Amino acid sequence: MGEFVFNIGAKVYCRDGQCGRLAKVVVDPKTKRITDLIVEKGFLLKEDRVIPVSVVESTSDEAIQLSIESKELPKFPKYREVELEEPAPDWKMREPYQLEDVVHWAAVYGDVPVLESLAPKVRVRVHEGISGGATVIARDTPIFTVDGMVARVHHVITDPESGEIRYIVARRGILPYRVVIPATLIEGVDEEGVSLNATLEDLKKLQRWTPRSPVEILAEITQKLRESERDFSRVTATVEKGVVRLSGTVADEAAKEEAEAIARSVAGVIDVENVLDTDTAIVAEVTAALAQDPRTKDAVIEVISDRGVVTLKGEVENATIRRAAEVIASQQPGVVAVINELEVVPKEELPNFPAPPPQSL
Numbered sequence: 001m002g003e004f005v006f007n008i009g010a011k012v013y014c015r016d017g018q019c020g021r022l023a024k025v026v027v028d029p030k031t032k033r034i035t036d037l038i039v040e041k042g043f044l045l046k047e048d049r050v051i052p053v054s055v056v057e058s059t060s061d062e063a064i065q066l067s068i069e070s071k072e073l074p075k076f077p078k079y080r081e082v083e084l085e086e087p088a089p090d091w092k093m094r095e096p097y098q099l100e101d102v103v104h105w106a107a108v109y110g111d112v113p114v115l116e117s118l119a120p121k122v123r124v125r126v127h128e129g130i131s132g133g134a135t136v137i138a139r140d141t142p143i144f145t146v147d148g149m150v151a152r153v154h155h156v157i158t159d160p161e162s163g164e165i166r167y168i169v170a171r172r173g174i175l176p177y178r179v180v181i182p183a184t185l186i187e188g189v190d191e192e193g194v195s196l197n198a199t200l201e202d203l204k205k206l207q208r209w210t211p212r213s214p215v216e217i218l219a220e221i222t223q224k225l226r227e228s229e230r231d232f233s234r235v236t237a238t239v240e241k242g243v244v245r246l247s248g249t250v251a252d253e254a255a256k257e258e259a260e261a262i263a264r265s266v267a268g269v270i271d272v273e274n275v276l277d278t279d280t281a282i283v284a285e286v287t288a289a290l291a292q293d294p295r296t297k298d299a300v301i302e303v304i305s306d307r308g309v310v311t312l313k314g315e316v317e318n319a320t321i322r323r324a325a326e327v328i329a330s331q332q333p334g335v336v337a338v339i340n341e342l343e344v345v346p347k348e349e350l351p352n353f354p355a356p357p358p359q360s361l
Contacts, residue, residue, distance in 0.1 A: 003166060003241050004059045007155040008139035011063045012039045014070040022064060023048065024136040025156055029189045033163040034156065036130060037064070038079050048079040050129045053163050061211060079129035135190055142193035143170050147200040154178055157270070167270060168194065169209050178209040180270050212268030214239040224262045230255050234307040235276065237263065242270035249277045249308035249334055277334030279305040285332045286310055295324040301342065303329070308336035317347040
């Protein structure tokens with residue numbers, strides 16, 4: 001678990017002190033990966049700079065730590081936005097030039113009067129300092145569903161290894177609240193904003209986000225699990241940057257789903273990573289492992305699991321099989337302890353169970 005939280009406006013620190021604030025993040029629209037950060041001038045920076053995400057060491061809601069010193073900043077590209085004018089896409093030129101060859105400054109010297117308009121023009125914004133094809137996300141970048149513009153970007157959460165966007169936290173409503181948009185709903189990112197393959201109603205059903213400390217979130221989850229009618233005594237919850245991880249053992253899938261629902265109901269939770277084991281799954285794993293091992297495959301062993309504590313019952317013909325069964329069971333995922341109640345009985349005294357019929361192909 002772990003994410004990078006890119007909170008637009010957060011302070012950016014080099015190893016020798018604060019060097020600026022995060023103004024925008026640069027996105028590759030094809031892969032939906034954050035490739036660079038745009039750190040605005042101020043503090044130790046005299047110009048806005050494009051800093052690769054590879055030098056980000058850690059993040060929090062309030063700050064971003066870089067793995068470089070301030071003296072290294074000038075080696076990174078300068079960033080600026082330039083507004084240009086170019087002929088409208090449907091304009092047919094008379095001169096032997098291609099449409100894309102005709103572009104000029106929108107307003108370098110102010111408005112310059114001309115005797116006649118040579119061609120209809122449109123204004124385009126160029127981001128100098130970032131790779132071609134990339135775009136930027138800033139605070140309040142529009143977010144569109146099929147119903148139109150419904151929200152604006154507040155901050156972005158990414159995978160620290162790949163840079164891939166995991167969530168966008170969006171601000172919406174007249175009395176603003178924040179919702180957590182998973183990357184699976186993001187259809188595209190371009191100059192216009194972020195497009196979702198969702199409706200407004202879909203957006204209303206998403207998890208809401210409330211800034212809270214991990215300690216507060218964990219305390220509330222623990223309390224709610226304790227108050228449940230189900231036994232969650234072997235469930236462990238951890239919280240990192242709003243993502244909850246549930247581990248341990250519960251009785252069955254219904255209990256596993258309820259534990260996740262409890263965690264998601266707590267304000268400040270962005271997502272839940274549910275890696276809980278269930279007793280039913282543990283019994284199946286141990287039984288299959290015993291059936292596959294040549295030492296125990298012919299033994300009739302009953303497997304019982306109570307919140308990860310496995311009990312082995314039955315009769316086996318020697319101590320070697322008894323010990324092997326215990327070792328095999330202890331090695332299976334989710335098993336926290338093994339109680340070995342297997343009895344050693346001479347082979348001639350064991351019940352003679354009929355061999356299972358051959359399986360047809």
